[in-house]
Amino acid sequence: MTDEDRPAATPAIVACPDGPLLVRGDVDLVDPQGRPLERHRRTVALCRCGSSAIKPYCDGTHKLKHFTTGGA
Amino acid sequence: MFDLQQAIARAVAGSDDLLHDDDVQLALDMLYELHYTGFDEADDGWEWSPALLAGRSLIEAAFERALRASVPMPELPEPRADAVAAALFELTAPTPGPGLARTIEREATDEQAREFIIQRSIYTLKEADPHTWAIPRLRGRAKAALVEIQSDEYGGGRAERIHAALFAGTMRALGLDDTYGAYIDAVPAITLASLNMSTMFGLHRRLRGSAVGHLAAFEMTSSLPCRMIGDGFRRLGYGVDVTFYYDEHVEADSVHEQIAGRDLAGGLVDAHPELLADVMFGAAACLVVDGMAADDVRSAWEAGESSLLGSAVRS
Numbered sequence: 520m521t522d523e524d525r526p527a528a529t530p531a532i533v534a535c536p537d538g539p540l541l542v543r544g545d546v547d548l549v550d551p552q553g554r555p556l557e558r559h560r561r562t563v564a565l566c567r568c569g570s571s572a573i574k575p576y577c578d579g580t581h582k583l584k585h586f587t588t589g590g591a
Numbered sequence: 592m593f594d595l596q597q598a599i600a601r602a603v604a605g606s607d608d609l610l611h612d613d614d615v616q617l618a619l620d621m622l623y624e625l626h627y628t629g630f631d632e633a634d635d636g637w638e639w640s641p642a643l644l645a646g647r648s649l650i651e652a653a654f655e656r657a658l659r660a661s662v663p664m665p666e667l668p669e670p671r672a673d674a675v676a677a678a679l680f681e682l683t684a685p686t687p688g689p690g691l692a693r694t695i696e697r698e699a700t701d702e703q704a705r706e707f708i709i710q711r712s713i714y715t716l717k718e719a720d721p722h723t724w725a726i727p728r729l730r731g732r733a734k735a736a737l738v739e740i741q742s743d744e745y746g747g748g749r750a751e752r753i754h755a756a757l758f759a760g761t762m763r764a765l766g767l768d769d770t771y772g773a774y775i776d777a778v779p780a781i782t783l784a785s786l787n788m789s790t791m792f793g794l795h796r797r798l799r800g801s802a803v804g805h806l807a808a809f810e811m812t813s814s815l816p817c818r819m820i821g822d823g824f825r826r827l828g829y830g831v832d833v834t835f836y837y838d839e840h841v842e843a844d845s846v847h848e849q850i851a852g853r854d855l856a857g858g859l860v861d862a863h864p865e866l867l868a869d870v871m872f873g874a875a876a877c878l879v880v881d882g883m884a885a886d887d888v889r890s891a892w893e894a895g896e897s898s899l900l901g902s903a904v905r906s
Contacts, residue, residue, distance in 0.1 A: 533849070533853075535849045535853065536673070536676075536677070537680070538849055539845065539849065541846065541849050541850070559839075559842065559843075560743050560747060560842075560843065560846065561739075561742075561743075561747060562739060562743075562846055562850070563846060564842075564845050564846045564849060572818070573841060573842055576842050576845070577842075577845040577846070578814055578815075578818065578841045578842065578845055579814035579815045579818075579841070579844070579845045579848070580815070582680075582684060582685055582815065583685055583815065
């Protein structure tokens with residue numbers, strides 16, 4: 520198998536309707552100074568409703584806020 | 592001569608509420624335990640004893656009938672991944688008002704909070720195991736999703752991060768016995784029924800859709816309650832050695848619920864639309880049975896009693 524034949528391990532970001540951004544794969548999560556953010560699992564959910572108490576990660580609070588993404 | 596099948600048939604037929612029947616649920620729990628980590632005192636060969644399996648199937652048939660009679664079937668969405676995920680999120684949407692997690696957060700006494708941990712220990716010391724049975728029954732997107740969730744449940748390769756091990760740490764920090772089964776005689780039937788149901792869904796390939804739906808509902812009703820429970824233990828003065836399991840689940844299950852709804856349950860229904868009703872039943876059954884167990888605990892506390900059997904257990 521040559522490198523071109525291998526399935527690509529491209530990182531992917533899934534925009535979950537009415538929910539977080541799910542980040543899978545080899546992506547650097549860093550603060551504005553480029554310092555790595557603490558990461559506990561391979562796949563992480565990033566808050567996009569703005570209400571999480573554990574930002575940048577999702578804590579499910581979007582469900583209490585009835586956050587919607589309009590299908591995006 | 593003692594006839595096991597007859598004895599089981601009598602016990603099952605004579606029960607007017609199988610979900611709350613201590614003997615029947617304990618018997619089923621023990622029969623299932625032979626497939627998990629077993630008993631020191633029981634020969635491992637009993638796992639595949641035809642007599643025990645025949646007895647187990649008598650209990651399971653009645654248990655499944657009782658579940659189907661107790662669980663209102665939700666309206667079925669279109670058999671597409673996005674519609675299934677949306678329906679599951681709607682079914683599991685947080686309800687305002689009282690609940691067991693809120694009670695822990697706001698008013699449970701120290702003794703009640705420890706009692707809650709004892710109740711949860713029956714499942715949580717083997718957290719994730721019942722759904723793992725479903726992995727070889729799935730293919731493609733659903734399988735990858737289940738493995739992704741379970742890998743995280745099992746610590747992503749780090750034994751000390753296995754969620755069941757984190758829960759054992761919580762128990763030890765509270766001075767409770769973290770040996771599996773230490774409190775099996777103290778918990779009521781409905782607590783055993785909750786675990787038995789997920790084991791039945793996991794062990795029967797026929798019910799793989801319900802195993803998937805069950806896990807999705809479980810994950811979707813976890814992160815917000817886990818924060819309340821962690822806050823409850825902080826209110827009672829406990830530190831991170833007690834709360835870490837719950838703190839971890841706030842973040843972990845916010846990830847898992849997305850994977851479980853869209854890729855696991857949705858992916859399964861995309862590939863197998865005929866399993867849609869099983870998926871939704873499994874989700875609804877999780878909510879109903881775990882809701883019954885939680886309500887029983889709160890009712891006991893409101894009456895000033897313990898939710899545990901007999902003379903309640905101290906550490």
